[in-house]
Amino acid sequence: MTVLSLSKALNEGMRKAMEDDPKVLIMGEDVGKLGGVFRVTDGLQKDFGEDRVIDTPLAESGIIGTAIGLALRGYRPVCEIQFDGFVFPAADQIITQLAKMPMRSLGAIKLPVVVRIPCGGGIGAVEHHSESPEAYFTHTAGLRVVACSNPADAYTMIQQSIRSDDPVLFFEPKRRYWEKADIDTTSTDWWTPLHAAKVVRQGADVTLLAYGPMVKTCLEAAAAAEEEGRSLEVVDLRSLNPLDEPVVLESVRRTGRVVVVHEAPVNSGFGAELAARITEQCFYHLEAPVLRVGGFSTPYPPSKLEEHYLPDLDRVLDAVDRAFGY
Amino acid sequence: MTVDASRGAEAPPELVQLLTPEGERVEHPDYDIDLTPEDVRSLYRDLVLVRRIDLEAVALQRQGELGIWASLLGQEAAQIGSGRALTDVDMAFPTYREHGVAWCRDVDPVKLLGLFRGVNHGGWDPQEHNFHLYTIVIGSQTLHAVGYAMGIQRDDANAATIVYFGDGATSQGDVNESFIWASVFNAPIVFFCQNNQWAISEPLEKQTRIPLYRRASGFGFPGVRVDGNDVFACLAVTRKALEAARTGQGPTLIEAFTYRMGAHTTTDDPTRYRVASELEAWKLKDPIERVKAYLFKNELADQAFFDSVDGEAGQLGADLRRRCLAMPDPQPLDIFDHVYSEPHALIDQERAQFAAYLEGFER
Numbered sequence: 001m002t003v004l005s006l007s008k009a010l011n012e013g014m015r016k017a018m019e020d021d022p023k024v025l026i027m028g029e030d031v032g033k034l035g036g037v038f039r040v041t042d043g044l045q046k047d048f049g050e051d052r053v054i055d056t057p058l059a060e061s062g063i064i065g066t067a068i069g070l071a072l073r074g075y076r077p078v079c080e081i082q083f084d085g086f087v088f089p090a091a092d093q094i095i096t097q098l099a100k101m102p103m104r105s106l107g108a109i110k111l112p113v114v115v116r117i118p119c120g121g122g123i124g125a126v127e128h129h130s131e132s133p134e135a136y137f138t139h140t141a142g143l144r145v146v147a148c149s150n151p152a153d154a155y156t157m158i159q160q161s162i163r164s165d166d167p168v169l170f171f172e173p174k175r176r177y178w179e180k181a182d183i184d185t186t187s188t189d190w191w192t193p194l195h196a197a198k199v200v201r202q203g204a205d206v207t208l209l210a211y212g213p214m215v216k217t218c219l220e221a222a223a224a225a226e227e228e229g230r231s232l233e234v235v236d237l238r239s240l241n242p243l244d245e246p247v248v249l250e251s252v253r254r255t256g257r258v259v260v261v262h263e264a265p266v267n268s269g270f271g272a273e274l275a276a277r278i279t280e281q282c283f284y285h286l287e288a289p290v291l292r293v294g295g296f297s298t299p300y301p302p303s304k305l306e307e308h309y310l311p312d313l314d315r316v317l318d319a320v321d322r323a324f325g326y
Numbered sequence: 327m328t329v330d331a332s333r334g335a336e337a338p339p340e341l342v343q344l345l346t347p348e349g350e351r352v353e354h355p356d357y358d359i360d361l362t363p364e365d366v367r368s369l370y371r372d373l374v375l376v377r378r379i380d381l382e383a384v385a386l387q388r389q390g391e392l393g394i395w396a397s398l399l400g401q402e403a404a405q406i407g408s409g410r411a412l413t414d415v416d417m418a419f420p421t422y423r424e425h426g427v428a429w430c431r432d433v434d435p436v437k438l439l440g441l442f443r444g445v446n447h448g449g450w451d452p453q454e455h456n457f458h459l460y461t462i463v464i465g466s467q468t469l470h471a472v473g474y475a476m477g478i479q480r481d482d483a484n485a486a487t488i489v490y491f492g493d494g495a496t497s498q499g500d501v502n503e504s505f506i507w508a509s510v511f512n513a514p515i516v517f518f519c520q521n522n523q524w525a526i527s528e529p530l531e532k533q534t535r536i537p538l539y540r541r542a543s544g545f546g547f548p549g550v551r552v553d554g555n556d557v558f559a560c561l562a563v564t565r566k567a568l569e570a571a572r573t574g575q576g577p578t579l580i581e582a583f584t585y586r587m588g589a590h591t592t593t594d595d596p597t598r599y600r601v602a603s604e605l606e607a608w609k610l611k612d613p614i615e616r617v618k619a620y621l622f623k624n625e626l627a628d629q630a631f632f633d634s635v636d637g638e639a640g641q642l643g644a645d646l647r648r649r650c651l652a653m654p655d656p657q658p659l660d661i662f663d664h665v666y667s668e669p670h671a672l673i674d675q676e677r678a679q680f681a682a683y684l685e686g687f688e689r
Contacts, residue, residue, distance in 0.1 A: 051480055057510055062469055062503035069473020072458070073481070077473075093500070096463045097470070104447040104459050107664040141665050165667040195671065242671045 028080030060090035085128025099142030122175035132264035149215035173213035197244035203233035349619025378639035400587030403613030407560025431457035465498035486571035494525025522586035542579035554584025
């Protein structure tokens, strides 16, 4: 077992993928000598060279557009978007090209491109550095959208994403980058499929559905609720597109109550999709409406206010209380 | 500051030309080309055949068989000249108007119609022809082309990439980013801008205050303006630029100075935004007529040759029409095909639900 932070686990995962396949490339702003602003690519250029770890000009559309071209030539680019709010200049290439080109070619083209996006708040950053843009991309057919929540998943999911022949948007919870866990990097039997959700805490009364940075918050909420005699189940979705529906629905049918928790604004967020699917398929199992906890319908606030914007343990537990109120 | 967005029929002085509109062969110090009579006849044949493909497609659209068509009328020389400069291993990235380049890459013309008839979004295998799919979003493909060229570099292959775009596209961020990437990475790529003077109804003056080829110098690579209605010059200039790319000399921007004689697409009405005299002036520069004049004057072809090419064009047009009408409609469940390369639960679920729904009508 090795103790690794989430950022180091991603680094080790990419290193492994690059060792396994010479076609794997890393590209983005500052990913080379600096090792990325979060040091996620630290040391990779030194070991694999400038042709495989490419410091790019400062233009996000250019990063994704050229990655598409490299993939057309048989490479497997892993792009870093420096911060969530900077993915929007690349949105055109992601949505109109990366997502749709394989279908446009009737399957002749595969685009194994990974777009890594450090996402979410909680690090005291300035504007456009704390957003959760996942719903823009789960809405786009042709993309896979995944979010890791812990070092072990980070290590495996990044490798699985790189191996996937489909484009993958890979959301990294930036405020969890420095959290550590034991990872057995020598084992080969821990490969949970990339699209699979995980029940990370079992419970009987309420299902908390979360992904990325909110999984830890939900686990803390579940631990606190236990002291009050409530048994909360926590499901880490891991993959948003495709969604592992069977795992979600099975949990909901057992508990009858659901609280969805994400950092992104609740309005038209991914929680709305979960609520709709659950209502449609588990209507008679529900003891309460599907409740959502998330960001407000405002831009992400200045950092002095972010503790009020971000769902915390109390807001999750408040929603749990409401779920019991029906 | 010099403002020169010259768009009129007068040839700007820096234009590389090897064949005048009157069919006279002229020399250029930097762009010599040695063409056998057979080469010239072959180029002439290409020009005539792609014009016929285009005219047939316009007719098919007018008769309701295609939803829309983007005509290449007037741009045949730019496309055939540059397309015939490519080797088999070079890769071409088109917009949606490069029917002549597709012809040079041996893409079956009927496959071009699929997109415009609405049976698919591009029905050929880009790897088989080294001709990428048509790209509708303006300028997006320039970045794909540069990335592909960076792949060629990493493969150490003796090949180059060419990417096509119009004068309007030069205003796009992606095109400018592609210039930066290509320059910084010294990518083996040729940027081939067909300046046909009009981006739908927006004239060149709305895109630039300087000649487009001069943009290249600001990005750190050479730019050249070629007579886009001169197939010899387009061939010579593109050949040289591709060779520079292949031998590690980096990118070149070619501005093919030409004119879109038809509408932007069949939904467009050029009479609303341009004067008839402009079109009449450009008709005198027709890319096919000047090669024909050259062949005649130099007795490199007789009437029987021209008749035979016309006959071939007629057959090609008839064949294209027949095969367009015979193109099968896609099936409803095809909607779900090829969205992902690997299995995807939601797609499978929706396919099954829609199939069950459709079966409900058959009972």
